[in-house]
Amino acid sequence: MMKTSLSEAAPVSGALRWASQQQWIDEALERLLPGEEASPEVIHRAMRYSVLAGGKRIRPLLCLEAARAIQEETPGIEHPACALEMVHTYSLIHDDLPALDNDDLRRGRPTCHKVFGEAMAILAGDALLTLSFELLVRTPGASDSQRVQLVRELTSAGGTLGGMIGGQVLDLEGEGQTPTASLLDGIHRAKTGALLRASIRMGAILAGASESEMGALSRFGEHLGLAFQIVDDILDVEQSSEALGKTAGKDAAQEKITFPAVYGLARSHEMAAEQRHLGRESLKLFGHRAEGLHALADLIVNRTA
Amino acid sequence: MMKTSLSEAAPVSGALRWASQQQWIDEALERLLPGEEASPEVIHRAMRYSVLAGGKRIRPLLCLEAARAIQEETPGIEHPACALEMVHTYSLIHDDLPALDNDDLRRGRPTCHKVFGEAMAILAGDALLTLSFELLVRTPGASDSQRVQLVRELTSAGGTLGGMIGGQVLDLEGEGQTPTASLLDGIHRAKTGALLRASIRMGAILAGASESEMGALSRFGEHLGLAFQIVDDILDVEQSSEALGKTAGKDAAQEKITFPAVYGLARSHEMAAEQRHLGRESLKLFGHRAEGLHALADLIVNRTA
Numbered sequence: 001m002m003k004t005s006l007s008e009a010a011p012v013s014g015a016l017r018w019a020s021q022q023q024w025i026d027e028a029l030e031r032l033l034p035g036e037e038a039s040p041e042v043i044h045r046a047m048r049y050s051v052l053a054g055g056k057r058i059r060p061l062l063c064l065e066a067a068r069a070i071q072e073e074t075p076g077i078e079h080p081a082c083a084l085e086m087v088h089t090y091s092l093i094h095d096d097l098p099a100l101d102n103d104d105l106r107r108g109r110p111t112c113h114k115v116f117g118e119a120m121a122i123l124a125g126d127a128l129l130t131l132s133f134e135l136l137v138r139t140p141g142a143s144d145s146q147r148v149q150l151v152r153e154l155t156s157a158g159g160t161l162g163g164m165i166g167g168q169v170l171d172l173e174g175e176g177q178t179p180t181a182s183l184l185d186g187i188h189r190a191k192t193g194a195l196l197r198a199s200i201r202m203g204a205i206l207a208g209a210s211e212s213e214m215g216a217l218s219r220f221g222e223h224l225g226l227a228f229q230i231v232d233d234i235l236d237v238e239q240s241s242e243a244l245g246k247t248a249g250k251d252a253a254q255e256k257i258t259f260p261a262v263y264g265l266a267r268s269h270e271m272a273a274e275q276r277h278l279g280r281e282s283l284k285l286f287g288h289r290a291e292g293l294h295a296l297a298d299l300i301v302n303r304t305a
Numbered sequence: 306m307m308k309t310s311l312s313e314a315a316p317v318s319g320a321l322r323w324a325s326q327q328q329w330i331d332e333a334l335e336r337l338l339p340g341e342e343a344s345p346e347v348i349h350r351a352m353r354y355s356v357l358a359g360g361k362r363i364r365p366l367l368c369l370e371a372a373r374a375i376q377e378e379t380p381g382i383e384h385p386a387c388a389l390e391m392v393h394t395y396s397l398i399h400d401d402l403p404a405l406d407n408d409d410l411r412r413g414r415p416t417c418h419k420v421f422g423e424a425m426a427i428l429a430g431d432a433l434l435t436l437s438f439e440l441l442v443r444t445p446g447a448s449d450s451q452r453v454q455l456v457r458e459l460t461s462a463g464g465t466l467g468g469m470i471g472g473q474v475l476d477l478e479g480e481g482q483t484p485t486a487s488l489l490d491g492i493h494r495a496k497t498g499a500l501l502r503a504s505i506r507m508g509a510i511l512a513g514a515s516e517s518e519m520g521a522l523s524r525f526g527e528h529l530g531l532a533f534q535i536v537d538d539i540l541d542v543e544q545s546s547e548a549l550g551k552t553a554g555k556d557a558a559q560e561k562i563t564f565p566a567v568y569g570l571a572r573s574h575e576m577a578a579e580q581r582h583l584g585r586e587s588l589k590l591f592g593h594r595a596e597g598l599h600a601l602a603d604l605i606v607n608r609t610a
């Protein structure tokens with residue numbers, strides 16, 4: 001309802017555009033997660049608690065907007081979009097466990113293991129990872145070749161060799177080590193960069209991007225991933241826990257290798273702007289079709305939480 | 306080398322047949338897991354430590370033998386076979402964590418978290434699950450349609466709705482509850498039955514089974530899954546930790562819902578034999594092509610560890 005009226009109104013202001021799309025993503029997540037009444041209820045409650053906690057949905061938005069840079073409408077796009085959010089959420093649930101980052105607060109609420117216990121949090125993470133691959137191979141309107149490509153993309157981005165889990169291990173190992181530029185680069189490319197880049201590539205795969213379009217979007221993804229992480233590190237220093245909805249100042253406390261730790265705050269701000277600029281350059285090929293991606297990049301770089 | 310000489314010799318005794326196939330599976334696992342020298346080394350060491358600990362490889366063997374019931378040679382079969390062993394191993398690593406079953410011993414060695422710490426054990430499990438889907442979509446010689454079917458099969462068998470994680474949750478919730486036949490049935494069908502059934506179906510998918518062949522193999526898988534679990538429960542009562550390579554007597558100590566707890570030991574033995582018989586009946590369609598599956602079913606029912 002809200003969606004229809006918004007798409008008819010022109011021009012739509014940035015904030016409203018995202019609110020409408022986030023709502024569309026939330027509705028899809030709501031629909032694609034098992035219901036709370038399905039047995040065994042407790043794990044489905046835990047999964048829904050963590051996924052439907054109202055995150056920014058940056059990965060699904062990137063997936064949607066990358067597809068829009070290729071074509072107006074991409075049927076089935078909610079499947080990779082939601083799979084990406086589920087993989088992101090599983091990684092947060094496991095990262096927050098006492099054995100890893102030991103965090104009590106996430107998206108402004110108690111973390112999954114605080115509410116459901118550690119055993120259920122471990123299993124809820126496992127279940128979200130499993131479900132994300134199920135969504136990909138059940139993407140409506142996709143060819144089997146596209147489904148296979150989507151799974152390949154997500155396994156590479158989520159795995160140990162340059163992917164999310166590999167980055168998480170480097171991050172844990174890096175605690176207390178001398179922060180160097182090359183260590184920092186390796187950690188962030190893998191830990192957050194790979195999944196953000198995959199978000200863009202997965203939207204492009206389903207939309208049928210050409211090789212040159214895929215190349216340009218991949219470059220955009222790398223710059224945006226770097227910009228995202230620089231801003232994330234800056235916010236951890238500059239913002240309060242209340243504003244972030246998660247514990248602030250943890251990086252310094254845990255002696256994490258971050259952009260402010262390696263380059264200082266002022267230079268980190270400049271670097272984020274540089275990556276934003278390079279990202280913009282990568283999208284020239286798409287002209288006004290990339291408006292959504294440009295706006296999203298601005299949102300990511302200018303966010304305060 | 307050993308394989309060639311064995312396949313030329315006739316008749317091959319049961320024990321030698323399995324030793325040769327297990328070796329073939331171990332070599333494939335060794336090859337398909339990231340090397341210990343790949344960065345970040347520690348997680349690859351943890352993954353290899355747990356997978357290459359010399360399990361019985363029952364799921365890969367079922368996958369191989371199901372394919373053989375359809376056709377002599379199935380190229381690429383090592384991919385689903387190894388994916389199944391990796392999913393099985395990830396579930397053991399997470400189950401053994403202090404927050405779940407809190408076990409120190411597995412396959413005769415200290416559990417993953419005992420050697421690498423809890424954080425790395427959680428991430429190693431996550432990584433094995435991710436890698437298993439990667440192997441499926443990279444199965445050589447398979448069509449994309451088969452790859453998609455393989456992923457669907459594994460996500461259903463591994464998920465929360467009647468799959469392995471769902472069974473694990475029911476099992477945890479069942480501790481200390483009155484053991485009833487229906488609760489027992491629900492737990493075991495999901496917790497171990499689904500993945501064993503999927504092992505057979507995945508072999509059949511890659512070998513190009515017809516609908517009637519798939520139906521027969523699925524029924525065989527259900528009976529075998531039940532027989533496997535009954536025997537597992539019996540062994541936990543009758544065997545020593547040393548013989549099992551894992552802590553014995555844990556079911557009773559944790560008040561788990563098991564076949565001996567519901568039906569008594571004598572009736573449990575009968576039930577295993579009944580399921581073995583029904584499994585045999587399901588395979589009639591295949592004649593001597595199912596020799597391997599018959600021998601494997603005997604191995605599972607007659608095992609002592």
